[in-house]
Amino acid sequence: MRELRDLQLPLNQTQKIRLRRALQQLQDLASKASSSASVTVADTIPVNHEDGVLKGHGTSELDGEVVATLCGVVERVNKLVYVRALRARYKPETGDIIVGRVTEVAQKRWRLEINFSQDAILMLSSMNLPDGIQRRRTAVDELNMRSIFEESDVICAEVRGFQHDGSLHLQARSQKYGKLERGQLLTVPPYLVKRRKQHFHHVEKFAVDLILGCNGFIWVGEHVEARDNMVEDQDNKSEQQNSKLNTRSLRLEEQESTYTPVETRQSICRIANAVRVLSSLGFSLNVEVIMGTVEQSISLNLDIHEMLGAEFCVQIAEREVERRSSLTKKRR
Amino acid sequence: MEYVSPEGLRLDGRRPMEMRQIRAEIGAVSNADGSAVFEMGNTKVIAAVYGPREVQNRSQQINDQALVRCEYSMANFSTGDRMRKPKGDRRSTEISLVIRQTMEACILTHLMPRSQIDIFVQVLQADGGTRSACINAATLALADAGIPMRDIVTSCSAGFLNSTPLLDLNYVEDSAGGPDVTVGILTKLDKVTLLQMDSKLPMDIFENVMQLAIEGCKAIANYIREVMLENTKELEYRRGI
Known part of the structure; x- marks a missing residue:
């Protein structure tokens, strides 16, 4: 059984039974809610050939039958049959x-690791310059690319699409995109993050930003005000260029601006641990669930490190059962 | 030496056509994209798959398909006396190559151009049939990593000792020096992707032995499929709506 592959938890006997029961209840709920068919590699997918079938991702044809090439769930949209x-x-x-x-950092572009089969490309021309002016990118801009993003920086961006040569291009044409600082990056399996209207979340209570990237990279960091301090930076920079780059004063300013209060750091860690617990249990992630987990840990008066313990993990599983069963009741 | 007793039992108490107990588990390595542990009796193998990911060595990049790499190694503690050099010797390079070719044949590489897939298999306990166990573990790990495959590849060995065909040889039977046939098949397509044999066999007996190994492969495939289906279902219900 695939129990808790990330957290190797020492569960005692009662906790084991509770967890097993909670998971069993989840299974019952899921089987009641939908009759989706799971398939494995090389399973035949039953289709009605008279209606005409469009074979989608994860399927192939063999002797006139539709066969799965992946392990997953069969989805049907009109004529299209695919495996998710x-x-x-x-x-x-x-x-x-x-x-x-x-x-x-390459010629006019950055390469980004985004958990895809290739690295994504962010062109210098497809992102807003710090000064916010629309103009052609000059050779000087190209030389100053490292002042915008360096290697191993964490960046938030939007998928622009595939180019003709099959490479994936990104864009960052808004103030909300850009470099992420002062926080934690978590990686979870991408299927746990659903595409939604809103992926940027500002948790006002803790002054924390939460970005649920569609690629399973989750950012928890200190809240940055509207992310338009880039313009200010530019003012500073132009002044500095006038004063021939007084780097030392910049360092001091940087230190001041990079100070994060202890409470904020603690809430970042708390939210990050909530994400870790949920992803190790394999529950889908959204803001409500994450914040619910955080609230529960606070109401139980748990320390941050205790959130990764066995007891809390079992409680979260039980909580998820309650949440999902109340959801299904509402639907009826 | 007597490998099959007059009562028709082998050294470890099995019947000639009996396989060792198999056990498989998906998700043993948390950092890998896909991973699995596969056991056949006392043989125990762990496999981890990374990818499809960006090609590490640009000169090896293939523009219309994925690059598949495989590394086979044996843990120092896997054999009776400790191994000095767990990888890089002639035997393990040969097995790496065999596994790579077998897996490459079933992965739909053209769907993942300009990327690379790394398969790492390590033998934790060696008791004969490591080659087959590695292939079975790699299949599970690839399926766990969500890599599209034509079919499930499974492998099993068979031998011929004391004029009886034996399924799934263990270490003692393997080192008897008799013929040892390792077969890998694509179960649904019913095609052979791997066939290796040590020493010689007459044609008619070879057919029997190979048929026996194929039966073994099919039994393993049924089990592997069950494990994969259970795992998929579990992931799905845990995720919820």
Whole structure:
């Protein structure tokens, strides 16, 4: 059984039984709610050939039968039949909001690791310059690329689409995108993050930003006000250029602006641990569930490190059962 | 030496056509994209799959398909006396190659152009049939990583000792020096992707032995499929709506 592959928890006997019962209840709820068919590699998918079938992702044809090439769930949309894979790498779709890490600064572009089968490309021309002016990118801009993003920086961007040569391009044409600082990056399996209207969340209570990247990279960091301090930076920069780059004063300013209060750091860790617990249990992630987990840990008066313990994990599983059963009741 | 007793029992108490107990578990390595542990009796193998990911060595990049790499190694503690050099010797390079070719044949590489898939298999306990166990573990790990495959590849060995065909040889039977046939098949397509044999066999007996190994492969495939289906269902209900 695939119990808790990330957290190797020492569960005692009662906790084991409670967890098993909670998972059993989840299974019952899921089987009641839908009759989706799971398939494995090389299983035949029953289709009605008279209606005409369009074979989608994860399927192939063999002797006139539709056969799955992945393990997952069969989905049918009109004539289209496809297999939705569960544990797999991220599959980009245009407009997805993603979080990635810079692996390389190359000619006019950055390469980003985004948990896809290739690195994504963010062109210098497809992002807003710090000064916010629309103009052609000059050779000087190209030389100053490292002042915008360096290797191993964490960046938030949007998927622009596939180019003709099959490479994946990103864009960051808004103030909300850009470098992410002062926080934690978590990686979860991408199937746990659903595409929604809103992926940027500002948790006002803790002054924390939460970005649920579609690629399973989750950012928890200190709240940044509207992310338009870039313009200010530019003012500073132009002044500095006038004063021939007084780097030392910049360092001091940086230190001041990078100070994060202890409470904020603690709430970042708390939210991050909530995400860790949920993803190790394999529950889908959204803000409500994450914040509910955080609230519960606070109401139980748990320390941050205790959130990764066995007891809390079992409680979260039980909580999820309650939440889902109340959801299904409401529907009826 | 007597490998099959007059009562028709082998050294470890099995019947000639009996397989060892098999056990498989998906998700043993948390950092890998896909992973699995596969056991056949006392043989125990762990497999981890990374990818499809960006090609590490640009010069190896293939523009219309994925690059598949495989590394086979044996843990120092896997054999009776400790191994000095767990990988890189002639035997393990040969097995790495065999596994790579077998898996490459079933992965739909053209769907993942310009990327690479790494398969790492390590033998934790060696008791004969490591080659087959590695292939079975790799299949499970690839399925767990969500890599599209034509079919499930499974492998099993069979031998011929004391004029009886034996299924799934263990270490003692393997080192008897008799013929040892390792077969890998694509179960649904019913095609052979791997066939290796040590020493010689007459044609008619070879057919019997190979048929026996194929039966073994099919039994393993049924089990593997069950494990994968259970795992998929579990992931799905845990995720919820």
